[in-house]
Amino acid sequence: xxxxxxxxxxxxxxxxxxxxxxxxxxxxxxxxxxxxxxxxxxxxxxxxxxxxxxxxxxxxxxxxxxxxxxxxxxxxxxxxxxxxxxxxxxxxxxxxxxxxxxxxxxxxxxxxxxxxxxxxxxxxxxxxxxxxxxxxxxxxxxxxxxxxxxxxxxxxxxxxxxxxxxxxxxxxxxxxxxxxxxxxxxxxxxxxxxxxxxxxxxxxxxxxxxxxxxxxxxxxxxxxxxxxxxxxxxxxxxxxxxxxxxxxxxxxxxxxxxxxxxxxxxxxxxxxxxxxxxxxxxxxxxxxxxxxxxxxxxxxxxxxxxxxxxxxxxxxxxxxxxxxxxxxxxxxxxxxxxxxxxxxxxxxxxxxxxxxxxxxxxxxxxxxxxxxxxxxxxxxxxxxxxxxxxxxxx
Amino acid sequence: xxxxxxxxxxxxxxxxxxxxxxxxxxxxxxxxxxxxxxxxxxxxxxxxxxxxxxxxxxxxxxxxxxxxxxxxxxxxxxxxxxxxxxxxxxxxxxxxxxxxxxxxxxxxxxxxxxxxxxxxxxxxxxxxxxxxxxxxxxxxxxxxxxxxxxxxxxxxxxxxxxxxxxxxxxxxxxxxxxxxxxxxxxxxxxxxxxxxxxxxxxxxxxxxxxxxxxxxxxxxxxxxxxxxxxxxxxxxxxxxxxxxxxxxxxxxxxxxxxxxxxxxxxxxxxxxxxxxxxxxxxxxxxxxxxxxxxxxxxxxxxxxxxxxxxxxxxxxxxxxxxxxxxxxxxxxxxxxxxxxxxxxxxxxxxxxxxxxxxxxxxxxxxxxxxxxxxx
Ligand SMILES: Cc1cc2nc3c(=O)[nH]c(=O)nc-3n(C[C@H](O)[C@H](O)[C@H](O)COP(=O)(O)OP(=O)(O)OC[C@H]3O[C@@H](n4cnc5c(N)ncnc54)[C@H](O)[C@@H]3O)c2cc1C
Numbered sequence: 001x002x003x004x005x006x007x008x009x010x011x012x013x014x015x016x017x018x019x020x021x022x023x024x025x026x027x028x029x030x031x032x033x034x035x036x037x038x039x040x041x042x043x044x045x046x047x048x049x050x051x052x053x054x055x056x057x058x059x060x061x062x063x064x065x066x067x068x069x070x071x072x073x074x075x076x077x078x079x080x081x082x083x084x085x086x087x088x089x090x091x092x093x094x095x096x097x098x099x100x101x102x103x104x105x106x107x108x109x110x111x112x113x114x115x116x117x118x119x120x121x122x123x124x125x126x127x128x129x130x131x132x133x134x135x136x137x138x139x140x141x142x143x144x145x146x147x148x149x150x151x152x153x154x155x156x157x158x159x160x161x162x163x164x165x166x167x168x169x170x171x172x173x174x175x176x177x178x179x180x181x182x183x184x185x186x187x188x189x190x191x192x193x194x195x196x197x198x199x200x201x202x203x204x205x206x207x208x209x210x211x212x213x214x215x216x217x218x219x220x221x222x223x224x225x226x227x228x229x230x231x232x233x234x235x236x237x238x239x240x241x242x243x244x245x246x247x248x249x250x251x252x253x254x255x256x257x258x259x260x261x262x263x264x265x266x267x268x269x270x271x272x273x274x275x276x277x278x279x280x281x282x283x284x285x286x287x288x289x290x291x292x293x294x295x296x297x298x299x300x301x302x303x304x305x306x307x308x309x310x311x312x313x314x315x316x317x318x319x320x321x322x323x324x325x326x327x328x329x330x331x332x333x334x335x336x337x338x339x340x341x342x343x344x345x346x347x348x349x350x351x352x353x354x355x356x357x358x359x360x361x362x363x364x365x366x367x368x369x370x371x372x373x374x375x376x377x378x379x380x381x382x383x384x385x386x387x388x389x390x391x392x393x394x
Numbered sequence: 395x396x397x398x399x400x401x402x403x404x405x406x407x408x409x410x411x412x413x414x415x416x417x418x419x420x421x422x423x424x425x426x427x428x429x430x431x432x433x434x435x436x437x438x439x440x441x442x443x444x445x446x447x448x449x450x451x452x453x454x455x456x457x458x459x460x461x462x463x464x465x466x467x468x469x470x471x472x473x474x475x476x477x478x479x480x481x482x483x484x485x486x487x488x489x490x491x492x493x494x495x496x497x498x499x500x501x502x503x504x505x506x507x508x509x510x511x512x513x514x515x516x517x518x519x520x521x522x523x524x525x526x527x528x529x530x531x532x533x534x535x536x537x538x539x540x541x542x543x544x545x546x547x548x549x550x551x552x553x554x555x556x557x558x559x560x561x562x563x564x565x566x567x568x569x570x571x572x573x574x575x576x577x578x579x580x581x582x583x584x585x586x587x588x589x590x591x592x593x594x595x596x597x598x599x600x601x602x603x604x605x606x607x608x609x610x611x612x613x614x615x616x617x618x619x620x621x622x623x624x625x626x627x628x629x630x631x632x633x634x635x636x637x638x639x640x641x642x643x644x645x646x647x648x649x650x651x652x653x654x655x656x657x658x659x660x661x662x663x664x665x666x667x668x669x670x671x672x673x674x675x676x677x678x679x680x681x682x683x684x685x686x687x688x689x690x691x692x693x694x695x696x697x698x699x700x701x702x703x704x705x706x707x708x709x710x711x712x713x714x715x716x717x718x719x720x721x722x723x724x725x726x727x728x729x730x731x732x733x734x735x736x737x738x739x740x741x742x743x744x745x746x747x748x749x750x751x752x753x754x755x756x757x758x759x760x761x762x763x764x765x766x767x768x769x
C-alpha cells in the first residue's frame with residue numbers, strides 16, 4: 001500500500017467511528033449549518049461533537065499548517081479526506097467566514113503573532129467572524145467606503161456605519177475595511193480586526209425576503225482598535241481586501257454544486273408531476289428544462305474541478321474566481337427556479353411542517369442573493385471583460 | 395489526472411497549432427470551396443498530416459502509430475476547428491480507428507491510415523437527426539452478408555476508401571441487440587454515393603446500399619454485437635467533435651474580442667460598451683465550462699472510466715451550446731461585415747452548425763442524460 005492508500009484507509013476508519021449519524025444528513029436550512037463562535041448555545045450536541053472532533057485533528061481546515069490549528073495535509077490528502085467525507089455524506093463540521101475568507105488573508109498578510117492568535121481559534125470554531133466591507137454608499141463601489149479610523153498613537157478611533165453585515169449580531173469579531181486617508185481612494189484604506197464586544201459597536205438586524213434576518217446594519221461610535229490589530233500596512237488594506245474577495249468568490253461559486261446525496265430537483269419533480277409509461281417525467285417541457293440544466297451543472301462541475309487543479313498548479317488567471325462566481329451563482333439560481341417549478345403549489349408552503357418550515361421557498365429566495373453578495377454578477381462580468389479579455393476602458 | 399493539459403500535450407498543441415495554421419488556415423478551406431473542389435479536402439494535406447504522425451495518433455506504436463490518447467486527439471482537433479481545416483481526421487483517425495481497435499480489421503487498415511493513404515467514412519446516420527436506431531439490413535448470403543438500405547450525412551462518403559457501416563443483422567430498428575458493424579471497401583458493387591455540399595462547404599454523401607455483398611471477414615468485432623465497436627466509435631467521435639467545436643467557438647470568440655478592440659463607433663472603441671463587454675464575458679465563461687467538460691470526457695476515455703458515457707454527453711451538449719453562442723455573438727458583434735462572405739466569421743457559424751448536429755445534438759445528449767438518470 002502507498003502512503004496515500006494508508007491515509008485513505010485510516011481516514012475512512014476514523015470518520016466511520018467519529019462522525020455522528022445526525023451529521024450524515026443533508027443540511028436542511030441556513031440555521032442547520034454550523035458556524036461556531038463563543039455562543040455555543042447555537043450548536044446541537046451532535047454539531048458540537050463533530051466540530052470539536054474534527055477541530056482537534058485540524059480537519060476543519062485540513063490544508064492549513066499544523067502550528068495554526070490546521071491538519072497540515074497535502075493537496076492529495078485533502079482531496080482524499082473530502083472524498084471520504086462525501087462517501088458517508090458527512091457534513092462540513094464548520095462553515096465560517098474565518099475559514100473561507102479571513103484565514104487565507106491572514107496566512108498571506110498577517111504577522112506571526114496575528115496568525116498564532118487568530119487562526120487556531122478559527123480552526124476550532126471558537127471565534128465567529130463577520131465581514132465589515134459594505135456601507136450604505138459603498139456596495140459595488142466598495143473602495144468608496146467612508147468609515148474612518150483616526151490615528152491616536154497606540155490605537156485607531158473608528159467611526160462610521162457598515163451595512164449588509166452577515167451575522168453581525170452573532171459574530172464575535174469583525175474584519176473591517178476603514179479609511180485611514182481621505183485624500184485618496186483605494187490607497188487610503190486599511191484592514192483592521194476588532195472584537196464586536198468592544199465599546200461603541202452596535203448592530204441592528206435587517207429582515208430578508210426569505211423571512212430570515214442574517215444581515216445587520218453595524219454601527220461604530222468611537223470604537224478603540226489597538227494598533228496591533230492592523231493587518232499588513234496602513235493604507236494598504238485594499239490589497240488584503242481584494243485577496244480576501246477572491247477567496248469569498250471561490251466559496252460562493254461552490255454553493256451551486258448541489259448536495260452530497262440525491263437529486264432534490266428530480267425527486268421533487270417525480271413526486272408532483274409523475275412519470276409517463278416510459279418512465280420519463282410527465283411534463284415534457286419541464287423534463288427538457290431539467291435535462292438541459294443538468295448538462296450545464298455537470299459541465300460546471302468539471303470546471304470547478306479544473307479550477308482547483310489550475311489553482312494548485314498556479315495556472316489559474318487571477319480573475320478566474322470571478323468567472324467561477326458568476327457562472328456558479330447564476331446556475332444555482334436557475335436550479336432553485338426549477339425546484340420551485342417542479343414543486344408546484346407544494347413548494348409554496350411557507351410555514352407548514354410538510355415543507356419543513358418552508359425550507360424550499362426560503363432557500364429559493366436566499367439564492368437570489370448569490371449573484372449580489374461578494375460582488376454582483378455585473379461586477380464579475382466587468383472584471384472578466386477587463387482583466388481576462390482585456391477589453392478597453394473608456 | 396489534473397484537468398489541464400500536461401507539458402507533452404502542450405508541446406503537441408504548439409506543434410499542431412503552427413502546422414495547421416500554416417498548412418490549412420481558413421483560406422485553404424475557402425480556396426477549396428471557390429474551386430468547387432469535388433473531394434472536400436486535400437489529399438496532399440492528409441499526406442502531410444501523416445508525415446506529422448497525426449493520422450496514427452490513436453494507433454498503438456506497435457502498429458506504427460503514436461500510441462496517444464483522446465486528450466491528444468482533442469488537442470489536434472481543436473486546432474483543426476480553429477482553422478476550419480477540412481480533413482478526414484475526426485472520421486478516420488479518431489472514430490474509425492476506435493471502432494477497429496482490437497478487431498481483426500485493425501491489421502488490415504491501420505497501416506493505410508497511418509500512411510495517410512486510407513480515408514474512412516462513417517455510415518451511421520439514417521435520418522436527418524441522429525438516432526440510436528439502425529434499420530439498414532444485412533442478411534446472410536453465402537459466406538458473407540448482403541447489405542440493403544440507406545445512410546446519410548456521411549462525410550467524405552463519396553471518396554472514402556473504407557466505409558464503416560452500422561447494419562441490422564437481427565431484430566428491429568430500435569433494438570439494442572442485433573446490430574453488426576461492417577468495414578466496406580471503396581467501389582463495392584451495388585453501393586452508390588451522392589455527394590452534396592453542406593452549408594459549411596464540406597461534402598457529405600447519401601449512400602444507397604442495393605444488395606452490397608461483403609464477406610464474413612468484413613464484420614468488425616462480432617455479428618449481432620456491433621453496439622460495442624459502434625459505441626466506441628461514437629464515444630470517440632463525440633469527444634473529438636466537442637474538441638473541434640471548442641476550436642471553432644474559441645476561434646470565433648478570439649476574432650470577435652479582437653474586433654471589439656479595433657472597431658470604433660461614436661468616437662470610441664466598441665469594446666468600451668458595457669453591453670458588449672458583458673456579453674463577451676458571459677461567452678468566455680460558457681466556453682471555459684465547455685472546455686473543462688470536454689477535457690474531462692477525453693481523460694475519462696483515456697482512463698477507461700465507467701462514468702465516461704455521461705461525461706461524453708455532457709461535453710457534446712455543452713460544447714454545442716457554448717460554441718453556438720460564440721458564433722452567433724460573433725456575427726452579431728461584427729455587425730454588417732459579419733454577414734459578408736468575404737469575412738471569415740460566417741464560416742465559423744456554418745461549421746459549428748454541422749458539428750453540433752454530428753453524432754447527436756445538445757437535446758439528444760440531454761435526453762440521454764435524463765434517461766440514464768431515470769427520468
Ligand atoms: C446575502 C448577502 C450577504 C452579504 N454579506 C455581506 C457581508 O457579510 N459583509 C459585507 O460587507 N457585505 C455583504 N453583502 C453586501 C454585498 O457585498 C453588496 O450588496 C454588493 O456588493 C452590491 O452592493 P449594493 O448592494 O450596494 O448594490 P449596488 O452597488 O448599488 O448595485 C446596484 C445594481 O447596480 C449594478 N452595478 C453597480 N455598479 C455597476 C457597474 N460598474 N457596472 C454594471 N452594473 C453595476 C449592480 O450589479 C446592481 O445590479 C451581502 C449581500 C447580500 C445580498
